[in-house]
Amino acid sequence: MKLAILGTGMIVHDALKALAFVPEIERTAIWARSHSKESAEALAREYGIAHVYTDYEALLRETEADFVYIGLVNTAHFLYAKRALEAGKHVIVEKPFTVTGKEARILRDLAEERRLFLIEAVTTLHLPNFHVIERFLPQIGRIRSVQANFSQYSSRYDSYRTGDVKPAFDPDCFGGALNDLGSYNLNFIVRLFGVPEKAVYAPNLGFNGVDTSGAALLVYEDFVATAVNAKDSESPSAILIQGEKGWIRADGTPNAIKSVTVCIDKKTQTINENAYEHRMVHEFKAFWEAYEADDYGFVRRGLVQSVAVMGLLDTLHAYAASGSFDKPCHFKENIMNIKKNFQKLPLGIPLAASTAGTILTLFLDGSKRLHVLCGTALAVLSAAHGAQHLLKIKCDAKKLLCRGCSAREGARISLDAFCKSLTVRSAIAGRVRVGSPMLIGNEPLAAQIEAYAKTFQGVDDAVANTATGSLLITYEPEELRGVPGLAKLEAQVLRKNAR
Structure with missing residues (x-):
């Protein structure tokens, strides 16, 4: 398996260190932008990489590499992966897979159409200690709670606070805590439990609108998962899964899982089956094994996961952008909810019953008070029923007017609404x-x-x-x-x- 490397950043340095323990993968070329050529040449000398490129198209044409490894800024993942696939190359792309779920689906379809390997490099999913968790999970019974925390003070946060914005804290580069550390939390949870029924995200925003930390709430049928990610502060990181018969804790940061602690029937044990100190060695070995065995099922399972997580990220970003956590429960919104519920009240049977009671009590001796009571109920219910019809007429009229003016005023209304938002x-x-x-x-x-x-x-x-x-x-x-x-x-x- 021959590999061409894109980029010279921190993740590429980590990848090259890990690849030193995977002799089955040959590093044949490295690409960088022109301004980073010296850095690429230094890495080539250090790791014995034969060819250095600054022209991506030339690399795709000339390199002997089977795979392209993309360790670039997040917003570049999609275009560089797409171009490599179109050139017939297999692709390994760092997390986050893309910027949107739509981009993820486009890459998936292109790879599957050409039967090319397309793999997102999420270390968590290929660690032996993660497989330990999968093995013990059925033994802790019905899941009741999941708490994930990946908090790691970023080496770039101090400079960010002075106004020096690196890609890791630039929203235009798809930076931020959720896209970086949060990707590991989400991949961990989605692989074990699937996509949640509901998901919300409350971010702590920096001066340029990027989330320097935040917490996601993922709602499942039987339990709730919380996922905290922070680049502006530090704390012990772990993921705790609580079941009715016991609990499992992934010890340490979710991208490395240094050990797993399992407690079943109040008996606790700590297990470490990771074979390598460097967290990325296991994933590269898994990629090589799948490619060597031509295991395309491995690729498809990974793509299902990647598309699901990117869709979940879309949902979380949309919720955060809506500012829902910043808005108190407004009186006007409560009134609107009351109106909607009022319109749905079934008044037919109570109306019929009060009408019948009012008529019958006319002919019964000594039932004057009951007659008044039934008559009052009939009057109140009749008024309510009339109000329901009035609200429905107004609602229908508004819809009709909107349909009539949408063609003429749609653009103006959209711009007005946009400005207000x-x-x-x-x-x-x-x-x-x-x-x-x-x-x-x-x-x-x-x-x-x-x-x-x-x-x-x-x-x-x-x-x-x-x-x-x-x-x-x-x-x-x-x-x-x-x-x-x-x-x-x-x-x-x-x-x-x-x-």
Whole structure:
């Protein structure tokens, strides 16, 4: 198995160290962008890699490699993996697999169509200690709780706090705690328990709108799982699975699982079946074994997992972008819920019963008080029934009007609604990032808003991210301030962000 490596970052250094323990995989080439050529050449000398490229197309044409390993910034995964697959190369791509579930499905379909190996490198799933957990899981009975925590103070966080934003903390590079450390928590949970019925995410946001830490809540039929990920603070990391007959704890960070502690019927044991100190050795050996055996079932199982996790990430990002955790329960929203429930009340039988009671009590001696009671009930129920019909008429009329005006005013209504949904995530002179839940997964709206923003004087570029629901606008401050209205708007945005 011959491997070409893309990138020179920290993960590539880790991968090369691990590959030293996997002699079955030959490292034949390394690619880097032109500005990182010296770093690539240094790695080539250190690890005996024969060829160094700065032209990706040339690498794909010329290299003898069977596989391309993609250790690039997260937002580059999709395009570089797609191009490699189109060139007939097998692909190993670092987590997170892609930026959106849609991208994940496109890569899956392309790989399966050409029967090419496409593997996401998630160390957790290939560790012997993870297989220990799979082995003992049926013995702890019905699952009642899962608590995952991967908290690791990032080596880049100090510089981030000074305003120096590296890709790991750049939302435009799909950085952040959930996409990085959270990927391991989610892969662990989804592999063992499948996709949850409901998922929400509460992030702690940095000055540029990236989640420096956060907590996901995953709701299953019989239990709830919590998944904490933090790059801005540190604590002991572990994943605890609680069942009715015992518990299992994955000790240490979820990407390495240094040991597994199992307690069944109050008897506790700690197990470590990992054969290598470096967490990435096991996954590369698993990849080589699958390729050597032509085990395409291994690939398909992995792709099911990758697509599922990316879909879950889409859901969590959409929830976080909606700001639901920031909104109190508003009185108006409660009134709307009451109206909806009121419209569904079945009043037919009570109306019939009160009508019958009112009529019958007319002919019964000594039933004056009962007659008044039935008559009062009939009046109240009749009024309620009339109110139900009135609400339904208003609702139907609103739908009819909306259908009639949508063709004429759709674009204007969409823009108005979009503007009302905007929140400022970060702002400095010349660079503003806003967010809107309406952008999540909405490519047509993103294209419309990008084009609209670029029509303003001084605006250099506008880039929407439909995965995170953000819009980054870069502009020339002096030129933009030449328009009084825009100057006032900029001042308001910068003042709001400074609070």
